[in-house]
Amino acid sequence: MKNVFFKPWVGSEYGTDKSLFQNKILVLGDSHYCEEYCFQCGSQEKRECCSEFTTDVVNDYLNPDITARWKRTFTTFMNSFVVGTKHDEQSRIGLWNSVAFYNYLQIAAGTDARQTQHYNYEDPTYKSALIEVITELQPDFIISWGNKVWDAVPEDLGFGKYRVSQQFENCCCVYPYKDAEIQLIGVTHPSTAYKSSYWSNVFCELRANL
Template structure:
C-alpha cells in the first residue's frame, strides 16, 4: 500500500468468526489532528497513529473529550439491534477504522479546509485500503470525505440506494458489492436516532 501513510486500525475480530458483525465494516474517518513534527513525516514511510488512537480510546483508564465522537457513532450504529449491550471493545475490535487524509490536519478540525480532499494521493490510498480489506460496508464520516470518494472503485460506477439515495450508494466490486453510507460527522450535530434508523433499515449492523 504505497500511498497509505496512516495505516488502518484492524480490529482483532475483523473478518473472522469472532466478529460481532456479519458484514466486514470499514469505518472511514476524516483526519488526524496533531503537529506534523509529532509524526516525523518524511522520515518514515508509514504510521500506526490510527491504531494508537484506538488503543487509547479503548483504555478506560484514559479520559479525553474526543472519545465521545467514537462512542456516539458506535452507540447509534448498534442501537435497537441485538448488539446493544456489547462492550465498546468487542464492537470496535469487529471493524476496521481508517482516516481518509494521509497528512496531519494540524491541531483541530477547523484547519482541514486547507487540504485538498480530492488530491489523488488520498483517493489512491483509499482504493488501496479497499482492495486490501475488501469491506462489505463503508461508513464515511462527514461531507468532505463523502464528496472526495471516487465514483468507481475499479469495477464500475456506483448506483444510488433507492431508499436512502442522499446518503447511500452501492459499488460493484470484484464478485460482490460494497455499500457506502455517508453520515454526518459524529463530532458535530449528529442525530443519533436518525442514523440509527438508517443503519437498521439498511441492515448493515447485523
Template sequence: MNNVFFRPWVGNRYGKVDSVFSKKILILGDSHYTDESEVTELLANKQQSSDFTTGVMNDYLSEDVKGNWKSTFTKFMNSFVQGTSHEEFSREELWGSVAFYNYLQIPAGTKPRLTQHYDYTKETDRKAFLEVIGELEPDVIISWGNKAWDAMPEDFGFGNYVANKKFSDFYHTYPFKENRLKVLGINHPSSAYKSSYWSGVFTETQINA
C-alpha cells in the same frame, strides 16, 4: 499499500467468525489532528506515523487515557448498535470487529476545524483509499462527514455505483471484485450528528447486521 501514510486500524475480530457483525465493516474517518510538534515529527518519520491510527484506537479503548475526543467514537458506535442484539457487547468487542481508517493521509493541523483548508481531491489520498479497500475487502464502508464523502470516486475499478432509491444522497452500492460494496455517508459524529436518525437508517438498511 504504497500510498498509505496512516495505516488502518484493523480489529482483531474483523472478518473473522467471532466478529460481532456479519459483514466486514470499514469506518472511514476524516483526518488526524495533533499537536504542532507531533505534526512535524509525523511528517518526518513515516514509519512512526504508519501506526498512528492504531495508537489512537488503542488510546480510545484504554480506560487510562482521558479526553473529550473519545465521545466521537462512542456516539457513533452507540447509535450504530442501538436497538440490535449487538448492544450487549463491550466496546472492545464492537471496535475489535471493525476496521477504521482516515481519508486524509497527512496530519491536518492541531484542531478538527482546520480540515476545511485541506484538499481532499489529491490523487495520493484517493489511491491510498483504494489500496486500503483492496486489501481489507470490506462489505460496508461508513464515511464520516462531507469531505470524505464528496471525495468518494464514482467507480472503484469495477463499474459505477448505483444510488439507493430511498437514501440516494448518501447510500450507494458499488460493484467490487466478486461482491457488492455498500457505502454510506453520514454526518460526522463530532458535529451535527442526530443519533436517533442515524440509528434508524442503520437499522432500516441493515448495515449494522
C-alpha cells in the same frame, strides 16, 4: 499499500466468525490532528514512526484510563450503530475489534478540526490510498464520517461507477466490486450535529449492523 501513510486499525475479529457483525465494516474517518507541528508528515522518512497513529488512537479510545473530549465522537457513533447493547467498556472493545477504521487524509490536518478546510481532499494520492485499503480489507460496508470525505470518495472503485441506493438516495451509494457489492453510507460527522436516532434507523434499514 504504497500510498497509505497512516495504516488502518483492523480489529482482531474483523471478518472472522468471532466478529459482532456478519458484514465486514470499514469506518472511514476524516483526519488525524497532531500538535507536534511536523513538516514531514506523510513523508517516507516519517512513515516508520507514524504509520501506527490510527491504531494508537483506537487503543487510546479503548483505554479507560485515558480521558479526552475527542473520545465522545467514537462513543456517539457506536451508540447509534449498535442497537440494544449495553455500552460499557467490554461492548466498546467488542465493537472496535469487529471493524476496521481508517482516516481519509494521509497527513495530520493541523491541531484541530477547524483546520481541515486548508487541505485538498481531491488529492489523487488520498484516493489511491483509500482504494489500496479497500483492496486489502474487502469491506461489505464503508461508513464515511462527514461531507468532505463523502464527496472525496471516488465514483469508481475499479469495477464500475456506483449507483444511488433506492432506500436512502441522500446518503447511500452501491459500488460494484468484483463479484459482489460495497455499500457506502455517508453519515454526519459524529463530532457535530449527529442525530443518533436517524442514523440508527439508516443502519438497521440497510442491514449494515447485522
